[in-house]
Amino acid sequence: MDLSREGVVDGLQRIVEPGDVITDEKILIESSVDNFRKLQNIFGVHTMPVPAAVVMARSTEKVAAILRFADRHGINVIPRTGGTATEGGLESAVPDSIVIDGSAMNEVVNIDAYNMQATCQCGVPLQVLEDRVRELGLTTGHSPQSKPVAHMGGLVATRSIGQFSTLYGGIEDMVVGLEAVFPNGAVTRIKNVPRRAAGPDIRHVVIGNEGALCFITEVTVKLFPYFPENNVFLGYTLKDMKTGFEALRAVMVNGYKPSVARVYDPGDAGLHFSHFVADDDCVLLFMAEGPAGIAKATAAGVEGIVAAFPECTRVDSAYIETWFNDLCWGPDKITAEDERIRQTRNVNRTTEISADWSSINDIYQAARARIIEEIPDITMMGGHSSHSYINGTNMYFNYFFNVVDVGPAEETTKYYLPIISIICEETLKRGGSIVHHHGIGKARAPWVKDEYGSSYYILETLKQAFDPDGIMNKGTIFPL
Amino acid sequence: MGMGGLNTEAIPSQMSDLRVLACFKATPDFEALREADWATAAAGGVETRYVRRVLNCFDESALELALRLSETAARRGVRAELGALSVGGRDVEPYLKTLVALGYERATRVPPEAAGGESEVAGGESGLDFAPGVVASIIAAYAQRVAHSDLVVLGWRSGPGDSGTVPFRVAEALGWPCLTQVTEVEPLSDDRLRVACVADDGPLRLTLRGPCVLAVGNAVVSHLRVPTLKDRLARRHRPIEVLAAADLGVDIAAQRHRETCLPTGFETIDRSRRGVVIEGQSPHDKAQTLFDSRLRDIMETL
């Protein structure tokens, strides 16, 4: 980088309105981390390099100008929208970075109910888009738990997935077209078509790039009819996860598409369902949705399949429905959780992986047993599978530990990273993927080469081609 | 575990200098209910059967304050023995197990129905949701006859539709004073406590001698610490005591009969105020609009 910190700020102030260049120390410090080091923000202890500025992007042209400026001077750029990243994707790995904040690009550009697609700028919160299309009886079908707070740009950049994925898919199945700006200032628009076979699908260069290749300014996603009145919920208790995975598999391979298909282990079930389960119960649950005939047939089909597992005992569907209605996390829950952590020093972390049906239970069992054995101060070690496919499913490890004898800054090295390490090792050993939906970020970048194997060549070449000067989100996806 | 009678062996030894009884209630997590789900249950009131239970937030403070009290006491050479009591069904057992893992020496529940009539359906209504007199009699009898408590700590109230009178009634039954809106407790010696509470004209700190009931209000400490899996494993064989109200000399049915006031419906009163979103290019613009449209006139009249 050939500019001083002041030089970076000065350069930005020449590109955008001076008021859009934020240099408030508190905001800069908070912007140096994301949820991966959330303890640092909660306890006000900071160890990461502080960015030079947060710049509010207000148009594609401004984004292009900022990127050209950063590229010319070799300044690290961290794209940001909702700020809910969990894997260090928003961390400033090097000093004097520029955080490009797209949250002010928050216009819903077009809702096309005839062609069933909606276009919006990167800073539109998913909840806002969803509320708008619901007025028309439609849905995006995307419902990550962070729906109230995550924005469309970040959701596409991380390859996010929502609670109804078994029916609607992940974000990669929803994005039909988009606009992105590359570090040299090139503005690229991928048009909105139902499908094409005109060479490789270049949407996938952008979807999931985690700000390490380009800045997403606009996205167009599919819309679906919304029939909440037809939703059917099914819930069961059972005693072991292996049976739970088998039941999920049976539902998937028999061709059913419930929107939700999940199995919770006893630890995780205890957190959510303690009002109707015993200590050692797992919970298997489903939701069928869609037009009345389909929802009904799906629910009946799923019921029939689960009936073949006598270990599964049906529970009142109202338990599942009531629970499901309160699953998303808005700012209120996030603030309450921060306060709980501040008082108890008991931290909740999650790590999500995926694998085929043959391996998933082994990965779950092996990682869980090792974490309980090897990591100190664990207060809960559990998880659930929440996104199933014809050939396998995911495992969302959900765990809590007390931070003992170390400061907030050492929480990652003493607990979090060693746990991630165990989960990655056990997953890779059995051929699974170490990241199901939160993105690699910086937290899991050390394992990226093992994740990709020989196909790392393709990934690495993308970085060299689109970001030859390496200014895009250093340390994210590609380890430093 | 079992519905045994009074276990005299379990009466605390003379070793402990300060016997603290913390009481709690598991309440429905009302925040997990959508407005639309505030449907009226058949029995009257809000249908909460399908919502998970949480520790009543004031009781949670009380439980953590008791743990902190025992730690401070230990540092000052005083041994405080902690007991936890809930008038509740099986669904309070996970909480009792947690408390045992955290170092509570006794963990007891008294089923809310007369012996034999306990509804063992997990998540079922307790049956004593609005019977403060019965609950207080059980707590007082337990404190006096079983735990021989020197101090009872509990939340000053529980949730929507409660009476807010349980701490007072416990104190009355025991013939002890009751301090309300307690925010901190600190043991000074085996019979002296320093208690912070909030009175009408602000916070105050009192030094007390002798037994009392502390009704915990908006304490800064609002979360119970979490035991590790190893703590749970180490204490997993400690029994959860289940005592019948009758064993404590409380006749639930007879007392229940005397409590004639029962809430039969809840309704929230809408006190929301209309808001206006001020539009503007910059914070400065917005502040100017706010000043011009709303504040200028007020300031001028002042």
Ligand SMILES: Cc1cc2nc3c(=O)[nH]c(=O)nc-3n(C[C@H](O)[C@H](O)[C@H](O)COP(=O)(O)OP(=O)(O)OC[C@H]3O[C@@H](n4cnc5c(N)ncnc54)[C@H](O)[C@@H]3O)c2cc1C
């Ligand atoms: C409570 C909670 C629940 C969650 N639940 C889910 C869930 O159910 N499913 C799920 O998939 N995830 C979940 N997440 C993770 C997170 O919400 C997602 O990763 C989300 O997609 C991030 O969106 P965001 O707008 O907050 O992005 P940010 O946090 O701002 O950024 C995320 C990453 O994307 C990059 N990025 C952001 N905007 C752009 C852009 N315009 N162009 C290029 N790169 C960009 C950033 O550099 C960063 O690497 C959850 C997180 C929290 C805190």
